[in-house]
Amino acid sequence: MQFDLGDIRALLAVAEAKGFREAGRLTGSSASGLSDAVRRLEAQLGVRLLNRTTRSVVPTEAGRALLERLGPAVAEMQAALNIASGFRDRPAGLLRLNVPVSAAKLVLPSIVPDFLKAYPDIRLEIVTEESFVDIIAAGCDAGIRYDERLEQDMIAVPIGPRVQRFAFAASTAYLDAHGRPQHPRDLLEHACIRGRFAGRPIPAWEFEHGDEVVKVDPPGPLIVQSGGGSDLGVYAAIAGVGIVALFEDWLQPHFENGALEPVLKDWWQSFSGPFLYYPGRRLVPAPLRAFIDFIKARKPEADASGL
Template sequence: MSVDLGDLSAFVAVARAKGFRDAARASGASASGLSEAVRRLEAQLGVRLLNRTTRSVVLTDAGHGLLERLGPALNEVETALDVVNGFRDRPAGSLRLNVPVSAARLVLPGIVPPFLAAYPGIRLEVIAEESFVDVLAAGCDAGIRYEERLEQDMIAVPIGPRVQRFATAASPVYLDRHGRPVHPRDLLSHACLRGRFPSGAMMTPWEFERDGEVVRVDPEGPLTVGIGGAVDLAVDAAIAGVGIVGLFEDWLKPYFNRGALEPVLEPWWQAFSGPFLYYPGRRLVPAPLRAFIDFIKCIG
C-alpha cells in the first residue's frame, strides 16, 4: 500500500497537538489542510484514526498503534532529510523545546529574540511545563532542566545563568506586622506560601545555607499553588501581605527593585547550578537544534 508521507506527517502533528488548530499553529499548515490529509489517510487505510469533537481530537486504538510505530520512523526520516539541511548557509526548519516555566520566564527571553533574528528560517515552538518528559516521545527536539533532573544518557549544554539562588520575600506590610525572620527556623512561626509539583510532591523543605551550615525547614501557610502557571498567584499574594514566598531570586528581583517585596533571610539564600539544554545523544542533531546549541555557546 502506497501512503503519502505528507498525510502521515499531518496525522502525527494532529495527534501530538491533540487538535487541528494547535497542530496547524505548530506546523505552519492550515487546519483545513490537515483535516483533509487525515481524512484522506483514514479513507486509504480503511480505519478511523481520530475521534473528533468540537474542541479536540482523541486517538482511537488504531490511531494509538499507528502513532506509536510511526513517530520514531518519521523522526528518522526528518533526521535523514536534515543532513541536507546542514549544507544550507542558514539552517531552516522547526525546533521544539520542552522547558520549565521558570526557564520560559527567566532564561529564554534574552535568547529567543536574537536567535530568531539570526535564523529567520527556523520556526521555534516552546512548550512550558513542570513535568519531566521524554523529549522524543513528546515530539520535542530538546528540553531545559536542572542538573538533578537530567537523565544520564542525555547530552547537556549550559544555558542561561550558571548560578541561581532560592530567595524568600514578603511585603513590607507583612514584615512590619509579623516581624522579620533572622534565622530560617523563624519561618516556622510565619505564614509561608508553598508550591506543589505536578507529581503531587510539595516543594519542601525550604533549604538555606550560611557559613557551611545548612538548615532545612518545612513551613506551613494559608496558600499552596501549582509550580508553573500558578506561581504568579503566590507572588501576588505575598505582595498583598498574605505571607512569605520562596522562589527564584531573578523572578522576585523586579518586585525588590520597586519595593513591593522585601528580601527575607538574604544572607541564608542558597545558590545552585543554573539550567542545561539537554537532548538525546543517540541520534543525529537536527540543523535547527545544532544552530541553537551553537548560538547559546556563543552568547554564554
Template sequence: MAADLGDLTAFVAVARAGGFRDAARASNGSASSFSEAVRRLEARLGVRLLNRTTRSVAPTEAGARLLDRLGPALGEVEAALDVVNGFRDRPAGTLRLNVPVSAARLVLPRIVPAFLAAYPDITLEVIAEDSFVDMLASGCDAGIRYGERLEQDMIAVPIGPAEQRFATAASPAYLDRCGRPEHPRDLLGHACLRGRFSSGAMTSWEFERDGEIVRVEPSGPLIVRAGAAIDLAVEAAIAGSGVIQLFEDWLRPHLDNGALEPVLESWWERFPGPFLYYPGRRHLPAPLRAFVDFVKAQGRWP
C-alpha cells in the same frame, strides 16, 4: 500491509498529545484529518490502536507497542530528511523545546529573539511545564533542566546564568505585622506561600550559610501549582498574605521597587544555572544544531 507514512505520523501525534484536537492544534491541522488518518491505519492493520472517550484518547495495548517502535523509527526518518538541510544556505524547520516555566520566563527571553533573528527559517516551539516529562516521548528535540534532573545518556550544554539563588521575601506590611525571621526555623511560625509539583510533592524550602544547610517545611494559607500559578503567590505576597520563596530573578523587580522585602538574605541558597540537553545521537536536526551552536557561542552569563 504497508501503511502510509502520514497516517503513522498522525497516530503518533494523537497518541502523544492525548487527543485529536490537541494533536491538530500542535501541528496547525484539523482534528477531523487526524481522526480519519487513524481510522485508515486501524482499518489497514485490522486492530484498534486508540481507545476513544468523550474526554480522552489513549493507546490500546497494541497501540502502545506500535508507539514504542514508531517513535525512534520516525525520528530516523526525520533525521534522514534533515540531511537535505545541509544543502540549504541556512537551516530551516521546527525546533521543539520542553522547558520549565522558570526557564521560559528567566532564561529564554535573553536568547530567543536574537536566535529567531539569526535564523528566520526556523520555527521555535516552546512547551513550558514543570512535570519533568520524557522529552523524546513528548515529541520534543531538546529540553532545559537543572543538573539534578538530567538523564545520564543526554548531552548537556550550559545555558543562561552561571549561578542562581532562591530568594525569600515578604511585603514590609506583613513583616511589620508578624515580625522579621532571624533564622530559617522561624518560618515555621509564619504564613508561607508554597508551591506543589504536578506529581503532588510539595516544594521544600532550603537555606544555606557557612556550610550549614537548613530545610524547613513551612505551612501557610496558599498553595499553588509550581510554575503555572506562581504569579498568584507573588501577588499574594505583595498584598501581605505571607512569605514567599522563589528564584531571585523572578522576585527582583518587586525587591527593587520595595513591594517585597528580603527575608533571611544571608541564608539564600546558590545553585548552578540550567542546561540545554538533548540525545547523544550522531546526527542532530539542523534547527537543533543551530540552536546548540548559538547557545554555546553565548556562553553562561553572570
C-alpha cells in the same frame, strides 16, 4: 510487492542512454551490474522491459508504459530528497523545546529574539512542562532542565546563568505587622506561601549559612503549583498574605520597585544553573544544531542572581 530502487534507477539510466555500456559510463557503474539489475526487475514483474541486441537497447511496449510513469515519479522523489538534504546545510524548519515555566520566563527571553533574527528560516515552538519528560515521546527536539533531573544518556549544554539562588520575600506591610525573621526556624511562626509540583509532596524550604544547613516545613494559607501558579504566589505575597520563596530573578523586579522585601537574604542557597539537553544522536537536526551553536557562542552568564 517490494521493488529495489536501485534496479529502477538502473532501468531509467539504460533507457535514457540507449545502452548498458553508455549508461555505465554516465553513472559510474558497470554494464554487467546494470544488466543484472534490469533482469531482476523484469523477473520480479514477469515481463520483458527492454529488447536488447548487440547494436541497440529499446524499451518494449511494457517498458515504455512503465518508463512514462517512473520518470516523473523518480524525478519528484529526487527533488524531495534534495529538499531534505538542504536542511543539513541550511538551518530551517521547526525546533521544539520542552522547558519549565521558569526557563520560558527568565532564561529564553534574552536568547530567543536574537536567535530568531539570526535564523529567520527556523520556527521555534516552546512547550512548557514542569515534570521531566521523555522529549522524544513528547515530540520535542530538546529540553531545558537542571542537572539533578537529567538522564545519563543525554547530552547537556549549559544555558542561562550558571549560578542561581532561591530567594525569600514578603511585603513590607506584612513584615512590619508580623516581624522580620532572623533565623529560618522563625518561619514556623509565619504565614508562608508554598509551592509544589503536580503529584508530588510539598518540598521543605532549605537554607544555608556558612557550614549550617537548615530545612524547615512552615505552615501557610496558600499552596500553588510550581511554575504555572508561581506568579499567583508572588501577587499574594505583594498583597500581604505571607512569605514567598522563588528564584531570585523572578522576584528581583519586585525588590527593585519596593513591592517586596528580601527575607533571610544571608541564608539564600546557591545552586547550579540549567542545561539544554538532547539525545546523543549521530545526526543532530539542523535547527537544533544552530540553537546549540548559538548558545555556545554567547557570553557565559555567571552572575549569582539566579534564574
